[in-house]
Amino acid sequence: MLKFDILVIGSGGSGMQAALVASSQQGLNVALMSKVFPTRSATCCAQGGTNAVLKNADPTDTIEKHTFDTVKGSDFLGDQDAIEFFCEHMPETIRELDYYGVPFSRLESGTIAQRPFGGQSAPRTCYSSDKVGSVILHTLYEQCLKNGVNVLVEWLLLDLVVENDRVTGVVAMDMKTGEIQPIMAKTVVLATGGAGRMYWLRTTNPFASTGDGMAAALRAGVALKDPEFVQFHPTGLAGTGILMSEACRGEGGYLLNNQGERFMKRYAPEKLELATRDLVSQAIEIEIKEGRGFGEGMQAYVQLDLRHLGREKILERLPQIRDLAITFEGIDPIDQPIPIRPSCHYSMGGIDVTDYRTCGTDLKGLYATGECACLSIHGANRLGGNSTADVVLFGKVAGKAAAEAAKTLDFGSEQKVNELVRQWENSFSSTVARTDGPSVASIRDRLSETMWYNVGVFRKESEMKKATQIIDELIAEYKKCVVGDPSKIYNTAFVQYTELGNLLLVAKAVVMGALNRKESRGSHKREDYMNRDDENFLKHTIISKQGSQYKLSYRPVVVTKYQPVERKY
């Protein structure tokens, strides 16, 4: 049986950081497991940059400013002690990445270049053209090669194994052989990413972002925190949802309605296009709703205009953006405005991390980091450039803590994990044998329509009640759905079936959190409760699962220096 002191699941920026840190310690047996080859992970999609107070582009920038910008950006739902820790440790983390070889863009002085980003009081977003996620991901992969990190490539997480109130391992499928395997581990780090695919085509997320770790945590009795906070990125391509980086606005791009008006001046007179993502997304949807967009229904959009930046700046700073617009919309931003619309981009909520210093959860031995985790540093709205930052810093934190803890723990019993393997083997056989029932794609499409129309940028009670009912129906139908491929070898139909099950579990938590949060805060915009309500809702939603029932509770937000004030940009 495979046995590791530390098992890291997910090979994006956070997972690789965790595996690198853990495996740098002597005498520990570490494995990194991923359902994709490491460089395919969602981190590669990040474009614009990574926030850290390096003071390269603006010597007056401070950690306090970054902290306050993040607190304010979070609409005061972020835990301020965690945010302070985050901002304080980012500069050293970026310098370390530089030392690892990340090809950052540079200033004349030779230091790392920094650009302005939404909701920030200084240019502190470290960038590499418009591909920072890709280069960070590849650099970390290079470090994994260098350090000989043991990678289980194309292994799918099926379940966490819990025994005597601690995690003792996982059940996973080796996709290449189809074997369902027991893996024992003293500690497990979940770094499995977000769940944006519950909005299927209206998301910037890759196909792999299906909330596998969040769902596994729920099944293992670990709660999700603030799942209702889903970030809609203002500028997804109208047709496909593909991301047009915030760098487009950071570099000076305009947002225009069908009157040719820079409508952001009515919503955020000072920051204009560089207001936070929640506000810009909501503004775009209002423009569309009030008839000032282009096109209709699902096809409606507004324009992102880069033409005034000029050919040279577009080619130098936003070359990938230009290629994407040409390839996927047939539009060259040098000559024409780009049609865009908000698209689901990021899960602020996630696995309830109860100690930001370790990324530990309530389940002994289980750690969570990156988008699948909620510390919470992003609160109700994440700032652009804070996700790759979160990933590279807290991956290290989790890896280090998991390694320390593993030194004091023994392996659990083989009996429990073997039992779960047998259950999954039986479930695999009976599932792939079914020939009559709804298809995986049909359930998925109904889920994503339900989420976009009823739990999207704007939300209200009646719609969310409808969504709750539909999701319960879909969960019931899912049990009868047809995979359509009985083979064991690289069965992507079964993988997608498993992923859909995960999305359904997480989506139910998103709707539950959203329905019960009777206020508007950050990305959670209620048409029936238009204002923030600090008296009743300055608190985190905590949702756990017991059997098929979901349980809701709340936990106070940690406030250190910054009392909540009205958010204006």
Add this chain to the structure above:
Amino acid sequence: MRKITFKIQRFDGQESWIQEYTLDHQPGKTILWALIQIKETLDPSLNFTASCRHAICGACAVRVNGQATLACETPLDKMLKRWESDTLILEPLQNFKLIRDLVVDWEPKAERLAELKPWLMPKDEFNKESGCRQSPEDFKKINKNSDCILCGCCASECNKLSGNNSDFLEPFVFTKAQRFVADSRDKNPVERLSAAINHGAWKCQHCQECVTKCPKGLSPAEDISNLRQEAIAKGLVEHSGVRHAKAFLDDIQKTGRLNEGMMAVKTDGLVKSIGNIPFALRLMSKGKLNPAHMFPKPIKEVAEVRAIILAVKESEKARNIANAKRSEAHTNPDIQRPKEAAK
């Protein structure tokens, strides 16, 4: 309704076969759209990998009518027009171990990638705590090759790999190596250069397939050339490839044309060349090698050829001097930079 037929190579771990699927034509779609349509509406047992759907994760490379490409960014209509046909053949990448259908195994490639130590070996003046320094010009030298997404298109169409992969590595491995050789923060370009030479940098056939297939517009073949030149500049000259290149240049300089008969002798030495005589005779019998050309006369325009060679050498020299000055200015903090001083 216009119908599009896809002939897809299937593989179940043992058997291989071609399966046909037909879709109604829709304008403005991609190859990945077609694969997803087939899986979701016709045959859930068809397997392929894809993730980001915008050409940055590298998961969805397949061959369309024998040309490796990223399925997500390849317009279906463009392919139909290019091939003037409503039938397309989809196959897995070549030069990879096949797992199932269009899914190939990347794990062995990771091992081959590691051969050239593709990670930064930072100069001693830098440290983890304060990071590195690099000029914008030096960043530009590594920016382009940092675009490689490990999709494998170059490896699939590499003729050298298809012929023999035991003494050559995937083109993307050389691109990655070149990225570190060119990185001003790196202290050990020679180690990567000598690894590149030992792993076949002189074996590239210059067919340029990798260049035409790269979805990110990179030029692995040019990177291999650069690695060779850099290796010579760093004194790594004990190689038949170097002798071959030198003999080539000598011939052109002398007469304006190649002396193919003598090329083997100059490259491999007399002893090894004698062993190749039967091969030479076979070439002659097929009219591929003319013994009368053993001692070619200079061409009429030889002076112009020499002038071109001289001009190339001069411009290279000038560029090297400029580069050296620039990188010195940025690695040595004691040298005042005029722009900063002005601030």
